Structures are given as structure tokens and as C-alpha cells.
Amino acid sequence: MPTDVENWKSEVYGNEIRDHLFEFAEEGFDSIPDDERDAWFERFKWWGLYHQRNGQEGYFMMRIGTPNGVLEPGQLRTVGEIADEYARGPGTNPIFGDAYADFTTRQSIQLHWIELSDVPAIFEKLEENGLSTQQACGDSWRNIVGNPVAGKDGQEVIDAWPVINELNETFKGNDDHSNLPRKWKVSVTGSADGSGQGDINDLAFEPAYKAVGGGGGGDGDEGGDEGEIEDAVGFNVRVGGGLARNEPRFARDIDVWVPPERVPDVAGGLSALFRDYGDREDRYNARVKFLVDEWGAAEVRETLQEEYVDFELESAGRDVREEYTYNAGEGERNDLIGVHDQKNGENFVGLNVLVGRMGATDVLDLADLAAEYGSGEVRLSQRQNVIVTDVPDDALDEFLDEPLLKHYSPSPSPFMRGSVACTGTEFCSLSIVETKNRQVRFARWLKANVDLPTDVDEFHVHLSGCTASCAQPQIADVSLRGMKTRKDGDPVEALDVGLGGGLGENPQFARWVTQRVPVDEVPGAIANLVESFAAERDEGESFRAFVARHDDDELDAFVDPEETDYEDPMMHNTKRTWYPYAENDSMEDAPSPPADD
Amino acid sequence: MGGVTTRLRVLDDGAWISVNDDRKVRVSELWRLDAPDLCECALTDLVVENFQSVGVDGSTVEVRVYGQCIACGAAGTTGWIPVGRVRGSEFAEIDRSAVRRVRR
Ligand code: HEM
Ligand code: SF4
Ligand SMILES: [Zn+2]
Numbered sequence: 067m068p069t070d071v072e073n074w075k076s077e078v079y080g081n082e083i084r085d086h087l088f089e090f091a092e093e094g095f096d097s098i099p100d101d102e103r104d105a106w107f108e109r110f111k112w113w114g115l116y117h118q119r120n121g122q123e124g125y126f127m128m129r130i131g132t133p134n135g136v137l138e139p140g141q142l143r144t145v146g147e148i149a150d151e152y153a154r155g156p157g158t159n160p161i162f163g164d165a166y167a168d169f170t171t172r173q174s175i176q177l178h179w180i181e182l183s184d185v186p187a188i189f190e191k192l193e194e195n196g197l198s199t200q201q202a203c204g205d206s207w208r209n210i211v212g213n214p215v216a217g218k219d220g221q222e223v224i225d226a227w228p229v230i231n232e233l234n235e236t237f238k239g240n241d242d243h244s245n246l247p248r249k250w251k252v253s254v255t256g257s258a259d260g261s262g263q264g265d266i267n268d269l270a271f272e273p274a275y276k277a278v279g280g281g282g283g284g285d286g287d288e289g290g291d292e293g294e295i296e297d298a299v300g301f302n303v304r305v306g307g308g309l310a311r312n313e314p315r316f317a318r319d320i321d322v323w324v325p326p327e328r329v330p331d332v333a334g335g336l337s338a339l340f341r342d343y344g345d346r347e348d349r350y351n352a353r354v355k356f357l358v359d360e361w362g363a364a365e366v367r368e369t370l371q372e373e374y375v376d377f378e379l380e381s382a383g384r385d386v387r388e389e390y391t392y393n394a395g396e397g398e399r400n401d402l403i404g405v406h407d408q409k410n411g412e413n414f415v416g417l418n419v420l421v422g423r424m425g426a427t428d429v430l431d432l433a434d435l436a437a438e439y440g441s442g443e444v445r446l447s448q449r450q451n452v453i454v455t456d457v458p459d460d461a462l463d464e465f466l467d468e469p470l471l472k473h474y475s476p477s478p479s480p481f482m483r484g485s486v487a488c489t490g491t492e493f494c495s496l497s498i499v500e501t502k503n504r505q506v507r508f509a510r511w512l513k514a515n516v517d518l519p520t521d522v523d524e525f526h527v528h529l530s531g532c533t534a535s536c537a538q539p540q541i542a543d544v545s546l547r548g549m550k551t552r553k554d555g556d557p558v559e560a561l562d563v564g565l566g567g568g569l570g571e572n573p574q575f576a577r578w579v580t581q582r583v584p585v586d587e588v589p590g591a592i593a594n595l596v597e598s599f600a601a602e603r604d605e606g607e608s609f610r611a612f613v614a615r616h617d618d619d620e621l622d623a624f625v626d627p628e629e630t631d632y633e634d635p636m637m638h639n640t641k642r643t644w645y646p647y648a649e650n651d652s653m654e655d656a657p658s659p660p661a662d663d
Numbered sequence: 664m665g666g667v668t669t670r671l672r673v674l675d676d677g678a679w680i681s682v683n684d685d686r687k688v689r690v691s692e693l694w695r696l697d698a699p700d701l702c703e704c705a706l707t708d709l710v711v712e713n714f715q716s717v718g719v720d721g722s723t724v725e726v727r728v729y730g731q732c733i734a735c736g737a738a739g740t741t742g743w744i745p746v747g748r749v750r751g752s753e754f755a756e757i758d759r760s761a762v763r764r765v766r767r
């Protein structure tokens with residue numbers, strides 16, 4: 067039997083939702099009939115609007131999809147102005163105040179407290195400035211991710227930006243691909259650092275060399291220097307990665323290499339394959355990762371070849387995975403923070419945005435600085451950070467001295483720079499615990515109280531409020547995931563602790579070694595863990611390597627939860643509130659939906 | 664009862680049970696269960712993580728949930744557990760501290 071969601075999608079879905087959305091916006095939130103609300107909220111996601119959780123009736127999260135995280139000159143200012151004018155509601159965040167933007171783990175932007183009646187004006191402003199919310203959520207092609215500095219990166223193998231642009235043009239608003247069984251996340255990376263994080267996407271294109279034509283053949287391993295020069299540069303294809311639901315998978319190699327001009331054919335073929343063969347009866351089983359489990363990579367390739375493309379697929383080429391450093395736990399460029407060389411001799415400067423959240427005023431100030439010192443362009447990374455591009459050498463020092471960069475640092479403490487957190491109980495229905503503000507408190511406490519060995523300057527801590535894993539917890543040094551436990555008999559928020567995850571040539575999911583640590587004991591647990599690591603590591607050993615050579619019981623002993631002077635003000639069930647930070651936070655005090663005017 | 668149909672849905676990717684288009688039962692609560700199939704504890708202390716399905720037996724609304732016992736760590740999907748009653752179009756949730764028995 068098809069699910070409710072499939073039934074709703076079969077009635078109205080895709081582009082046509084927009085007209086209805088605008089009509090409801092015109093006539094007011096209350097004009098959506100009570101018994102149709104759930105159906106419409108499900109459909110609105112396709113246009114980037116996600117109704118916030120219970121107690122926040124009538125307010126929406128709006129996601130703006132910025133392909134590859136690229137904000138062209140002026141676009142960040144647009145986002146800041148929209149956040150300032152519209153992202154305000156009845157709840158004020160004690161750390162971030164009112165009106166802020168969230169930079170997400172898939173290089174998008176989220177605004178909260180958006181009212182339906184403001185949507186047409188916001189869309190108009192976004193679209194005038196080349197931005198869009200189309201397919202930012204819902205069951206279709208999501209925001210395409212990749213190395214955010216594509217086209218500029220000094221260590222690029224191939225410029226993926228034109229490819230990403232073409233995919234975006236082809237598959238946004240494309241009726242053949244607008245109603246898939248589930249979300250479809252695509253990564254296209256052209257650099258040799260792995261910063262597109264292809265391994266955790268439904269579909270990944272990764273840079274690879276291939277000797278093509280002239281019968282030269284070969285997968286390239288034998289290729290000497292001269293051979294490499296004649297190799298064509300394109301992409302290897304992997305399918306079926308994803309982290310959600312306790313069923314994490316890395317994308318699997320389907321033994322296909324494509325030249326850049328054929329990427330849309332292969333990507334479209336695979337998205338059509340998913341459309342036709344994905345499970346529409348059970349949403350939990352719908353992601354393509356499960357289809358790859360069932361079929362195996364070879365059958366995916368065979369079906370793609372036989373039913374979805376009209377040319378002979380090449381076998382995989384020689385990849386550059388051994389050079390991957392991004393979120394790999396070792397080596398340079400574990401993230402993109404700091405000053406880096408561009409191909410053209412200018413610089414890009416990665417700035418740390420703690421848990422990805424930035425107040426609207428700061429967004430506007432940053433937009434000004436980007437215009438003053440660079441080209442005005444700004445890019446977003448998958449570690450929830452921002453990158454100012456095109457800064458010439460002679461402007462660098464002055465830029466780095468700007469007061470705003472004290473808060474959004476190009477050289478932050480490892481605990482600040484390593485922090486990633488999802489939305490959590492503040493706005494999300496699935497969450498079990500508070501996340502963003504908690505991760506800010508954790509990071510500040512760790513910075514003040516814990517010393518890493520002097521040669522370790524990066525330490526990734528990712529906090530997700532539930533198993534959906536939006537903060538990508540399984541690929542961090544320390545993975546934290548929302549749980550509950552009892553402390554002195556009373557229910558309290560807790561976190562499962564996983565260790566040793568990361569990407570790189572041989573990606574590894576964290577092992578969940580310690581379960582249900584009360585949240586107020588987590589900073590102490592990390593402090594004790596770091597102490598054991600410092601004491602027992604081999605010389606120069608990375609944290610990830612250290613974890614890899616210990617078994618779960620040994621690691622569990624290192625974690626050692628403990629109360630410290632860290633105090634957690636959000637131990638209680640933050641989900642039973644209408645807004646965890648409200649003075650009168652109970653559901654009975656929830657505001658009524660915003661009045662229409 | 665008396666031909667009143669009750670609309671029951673699992674919404675928001677398993678985050679809510681809705682009864683007649685109102686979200687009524689949420690994830691992230693702790694439930695005490697008598698559920699020997701799920702774990703060996705005398706009483707399972709279950710964190711409700713995800714609703715899998717919802718149904719009605721007479722006037723009793725029942726769900727199957729994915730969750731974890733916080734006493735022993737066992738995780739899995741339960742059998743049908745009562746969450747409340749419908750009378751006419753009204754829904755009354757079972758007291759959250761009550762011990763629930765897996766019915767079938
Ligand atoms: C109200 C509910 C939710 C909120 C507020 C939320 C928020 C987010 C955010 C901010 C991101 C980064 C996303 C982007 O830019 O595209 C994200 C990614 C993600 N979301 Fe969610 N999400 C929600 C529901 C879900 C659900 C229901 C699932 C799974 C069943 C899910 C699974 C994921 C995963 C796995 C990622 C990122 C990891 C990856 O790249 O695979 N989310 N979510
Ligand atoms: S990980 Fe869970 S709690 Fe966090 S935003 Fe995603 S769905 Fe919500
Ligand atoms: Zn148990």
C-alpha cells in the first residue's frame with residue numbers, strides 16, 4: 067500500500083505546488099483546511115518550506131539551496147536582509163538572539179520563524195537575486211554539494227563548477243525527476259581533497275583520470291608520468307551513501323568513469339533508475355542506499371547501462387582518493403578554514419562559524435567585508451563554515467585584522483573549529499535533545515578546560531539530536547547523538563558517544579562505544595578521553611589512528627563520564643516545551659499562529 | 664464505536680502520531696513497557712525514537728515503535744502498544760508514567 071506521503075505526492079507535487087502555496091499565503095495560514103494541512107506541509111517542502119515543530123504553529127523553516135555553497139557577489143547580503151526582516155518569531159535564542167541564518171552541512175542556508183504570508187515577498191527577493199528554495203527539501207534532487215572552492219582551488223584536478231551548474235539547471239524543476247521515492251543527494255567534486263564528501267551522498271562524482279580512446283585502456287594503475295599527461299580527466303561514480311537511521315552506508319563504487327560532458331546523462335540515468343525502482347511502499351527503505359544493498363553495485367551498473375543510457379559506459383578510472391584529507395582526521399586541510407592559495411594567485415579565507423549559526427547583522431557585515439576585500443563572493447562548506455574568496459595578497463593582513471574575524475576566526479581553537487551541530491529540539495520534531503546551543507556551551511567549556519597534545523590542532527565533535535544524523539555524527543572524531551537516560555531516577559537528556567569516524571581514502575564510521583551519557587557529564591567525558599589519548603598515544607599518532615587500534619571496551623573506559631563545573635541548563639525534556647528557551651515554555655503557553663495581515 | 668471513523672497517521676518521518684489531524688503522541692518520551700520480546704529487563708524503559716505504524720483495536724489506539732531500552736541498551740521495534748483511547752472524535756493519551764503491555 068502506498069504511504070500517505072506517496073498519496074499526497076500523487077495528487078499535487080513539484081512545480082505546481084507553488085501556485086497553491088502563493089494562494090494560501092495570500093489568503094492566510096488559516097485558509098489551509100485543517101484536514102489538508104499535513105498534506106500541504108509535506109508538499110511545501112519541495113519549495114524549501116518545512117513547518118516547524120508542535121507549539122510553533124504557522125511558522126516555517128525556509129531552506130535556500132546554494133549549489134556547491136556558492137553565493138555570488140551580493141547574494142549573502144540578500145540572505146542577511148531577508149533574515150533580518152523576516153526570520154523573527156515569538157522565540158528568542160539566548161545565544162543567538164533573533165534573526166539568524168544557519169549554514170548547513172549540505173552547503174545550504176536555513177532561516178527560521180518564516181510566516182507563510184511573507185513567502186511571496188521573500189521568493190521575489192531571492193529570485194531577483196538569483197537564489198532559490200526550489201527542491202531544497204522534499205523528495206527530489208536536493209542542493210548539489212561539492213568542494214566549495216571549485217574553480218578557484220589551487221589543488222584542483224578538474225573544475226566541477228560548470229558541471230554542478232549544468233546539473234542544477236537540468237534537474238531543478240524537471241518534471242521527469244521532481245517526484246522521487248525519497249530525497250536525492252548528489253555530490254560532485256573536482257579537487258583532490260575529498261571536500262565534496264561524496265561518500266555520504268546518494269550519488270557521488272569524484273575526480274579520476276582515464277586513458278580513453280585509441281584502445282589504450284587500462285585502469286591506469288600502471289600509468290607512468292607520461293601516461294598521466296594523456297589521460298582524460300573526468301569522474302568516477304559512486305552510489306548509495308547516507309547516514310540516516312542507524313543504517314549508515316558509504317557510497318559504493320559502480321565501476322563507471324564519465325567525462326564531464328556526460329555527467330548529466332549518467333546522473334539523470336541514475337536518478338531515473340531510483341525513481342523507477344526505489345521503494346515507494348516504505349519510506350524507511352526508500353533511499354537508494356537500500357537498493358544498492360539489495361542489488362549490489364554490479365546490478366546497478368548493468369541496469370544503468372541497459373535501461374538508462376544510450377552509450378557504452380567506461381570502467382572506472384584512476385582516482386585520487388589517497389590524497390583526500392577533508393575530515394580525514396590527519397594531514398593538512400582537514401577542513402577549509404584559514405588562508406589558502408587560489409589558482410589565480412589570490413586567496414580564499416575560511417572562517418569558522420560555530421555550529422553554523424550567524425546573526426543577521428553579522429551576515430550583513432560579512433557581506434560588506436567580502437565586497438571590500440574580495441570580489442563579494444562567499445562560499446559555504448559542509449562543515450557549516452563560510453569562505454571569503456578572491457582576497458588579493460596585499461589586502462590579506464587588513465582583512466584578517468577586521469574585528470568581525472574575532473568571532474568568525476580563520477584560526478580558531480580546535481574545539482571551536484571542529485564543532486558541527488544540527489537543529490535539534492529548538493525547531494525539529496524528530497529530535498530527542500537540544501543541540502546547537504549545547505554544542506556552543508560544550509565547545510566553550512572544552513576550549514577553556516582541555517588541552518590537546520600540541521601537535522594536534524584539529525578535533526571534530528559532531529552533535530546530532532537523533533539518528534537522522536543531519537550533523538553527520540558518524541564521520542567525526544567524537545560523535546554525539548541524542549538519547550535519554552535516568553539520573554537519580556529522573557529522565558534527563560543524554561548522548562551516545564561514538565569515536566574514530568572520518569572520511570579520507572578509507573572512510574570509517576564512528577564506533578558507538580559509550581551509551582547514554584547524561585548531557586552534563588559529556589564535557590567531562592571528553593576531557594578524560596583527551597587526557598587518556600595524550601597519555602597513551604604513540605608519538606605523532608592521530609586521534610583517529612589511536613581509536614582504530616583500541617577495542618570498544620578500552621575506548622569505553624577512556625570516555626569515563628564525569629560531572630565537572632560545566633552546568634547544563636537544558637537537562638529536562640526540552641521537547642515538551644513550545645520553545646525550550648521561552649520564559650513560559652510549556653505547551654499551554656505556545657503562541658497562536660501569526661495573525662495574517 | 665457508532666461508525667465514527669478515526670483518522671490515524673504516522674507523520675513527520677515517524678516523529679508524531681496524529682489523531683484526526685492533530686499531532687497527539689510524540690517521540691523522545693520514556694515509556695515503561697512490559698515487553699519481554701524486546702529486552703530482558705523486568706520493565707523496559709524505552710526511549711521512543713520513531714513511530715513505525717499506528718492502528719486501532721476497538722477504541723484503543725496502538726502503535727509500533729522503534730526505540731531503545733535505557734536500562735540495558737537493547738534496541739528494536741516493539742509489538743503493538745496502546746497509547747490512548749478514542750471516544751467519539753476525542754483522543755485521550757494514556758498516562759505517560761503507566762506501564763504498557765504489548766498487546767499483540
Ligand atoms: C524537522 C526536521 C529536520 C530538520 C530541521 C533537518 C535539518 C537538516 C539540516 C539543517 C541538514 C543539512 C541539510 C541541507 O542543507 O540539505 C540536514 C541534513 C540531513 N538530514 Fe535533516 N532535518 C530534518 C529531518 C530529517 C529527517 C527526517 C531525516 C532522515 C530520515 C534527515 C536526515 C538528514 C541527513 C542524513 C542529513 C545529512 C547527512 C547527509 O549528507 O546524508 N533529516 N537536515
Ligand atoms: S539529526 Fe534529528 S534532531 Fe537533528 S535536525 Fe536532523 S532530524 Fe532533527
Ligand atoms: Zn532493557
